[in-house]
Amino acid sequence: MAFVNYATKTIAIKVVYYGPGLSGKTTNLRYIYSRLDENSRGELVCLETDTERTLFFDLLPVKAGLIKGYKVHFQLLTVPGQVFYEASRRSVLKGADGIIFVADSQAPLLDANLESFDEMRRYLYDYGIDLNLTPIVFQYNKRDLSNLIPVETFNNLLNPRGLPYVEAIAINGVGVLDSLKLMAKMVVPVIRERVFGEKRKEAPPVELVEEKKEQVPPTKPEEEKPKPKEFVPLRVTKIKLKSSKDVEEELERLAKEFASLKEK
Numbered sequence: 001m002a003f004v005n006y007a008t009k010t011i012a013i014k015v016v017y018y019g020p021g022l023s024g025k026t027t028n029l030r031y032i033y034s035r036l037d038e039n040s041r042g043e044l045v046c047l048e049t050d051t052e053r054t055l056f057f058d059l060l061p062v063k064a065g066l067i068k069g070y071k072v073h074f075q076l077l078t079v080p081g082q083v084f085y086e087a088s089r090r091s092v093l094k095g096a097d098g099i100i101f102v103a104d105s106q107a108p109l110l111d112a113n114l115e116s117f118d119e120m121r122r123y124l125y126d127y128g129i130d131l132n133l134t135p136i137v138f139q140y141n142k143r144d145l146s147n148l149i150p151v152e153t154f155n156n157l158l159n160p161r162g163l164p165y166v167e168a169i170a171i172n173g174v175g176v177l178d179s180l181k182l183m184a185k186m187v188v189p190v191i192r193e194r195v196f197g198e199k200r201k202e203a204p205p206v207e208l209v210e211e212k213k214e215q216v217p218p219t220k221p222e223e224e225k226p227k228p229k230e231f232v233p234l235r236v237t238k239i240k241l242k243s244s245k246d247v248e249e250e251l252e253r254l255a256k257e258f259a260s261l262k263e264k
């Protein structure tokens with residue numbers, strides 16, 4: 001449930017990037033970070049790890065216009081996809097307002113995608129959140145590779161309700177902002193209704209992203225297009241979390257810290 005601070009007039013909307021290990025969740029956040037104006041986003045918090053795999057969560061706060069005079073902050077969060085970080089996934093999912101399910105399109109990973117989705121459904125159920133009432137955007141990622149799961153198969157198995165889906169190549173930014181914009185379109189009316197009792201269809205859209213112009217360094221035609229990794233350094237925040245129990249507390253602290261930042 002969105003966190004409303006009546007004193008500072010801010011609403012924090014929690015959007016969780018969920019999906020199996022290595023599907024590209026952190027890559028989404030890194031790309032969004034690189035494309036938003038620094039006035040409309042906070043720091044990308046990735047916890048210190050020995051590898052690039054997510055251990056507890058990654059967090060990117062994004063400012064997104066106003067709802068009825070309240071400043072809207074999206075808290076974009078990723079879960080760790082590796083099977084044994086189950087407890088962290090559960091903690092990150094708590095109170096999610098919307099979910100971007102990042103599936104890995106490689107054919108041998110079909111079962112991993114289905115298992116991850118099923119696990120998410122169970123955790124939401126445990127928290128009393130009905131999957132059918134939760135805004136979800138499906139992102140079918142890694143469409144640049146070969147031997148892909150057809151979009152139709154994904155939609156039949158994961159998305160029988162015909163919710164919005166995006167074919168993505170997150171590593172090059174393809175479909176990343178589209179997924180986030182679709183999510184904003186779905187989740188903001190739900191929050192307006194829950195918080196202000198406004199009828200959904202009356203809700204005007206919220207201004208989501210102040211995009212920077214794409215910073216593609218000049219390349220000669222014969223050169224390959226550089227990958228975002230090469231010009232978006234990964235900032236690692238030195239936060240020590242001992243266990244997944246600390247995750248909820250830390251998320252709350254980071255959300256408050258961002259909400260109290262002075263406008264630039």
Ligand SMILES: Nc1nc2c(ncn2[C@@H]2O[C@H](COP(=O)(O)OP(=O)(O)OP(=O)(O)O)[C@@H](O)[C@H]2O)c(=O)[nH]1
Nearest residue numbers: 021022023024025026027054080081142169170171
């Ligand atoms: N070919 C290709 N590789 C991608 C794409 N998106 C992400 N990757 C690569 O996939 C690997 C895993 O990406 P991450 O974003 O770290 O995956 P994750 O879902 O955060 O993984 P966990 O934190 O372990 O759950 C990295 O090497 C990325 O560069 C894509 O669209 N195409």
Ligand SMILES: [Mg+2]
Nearest residue numbers: 025026053054
């Ligand atoms: Mg990750």
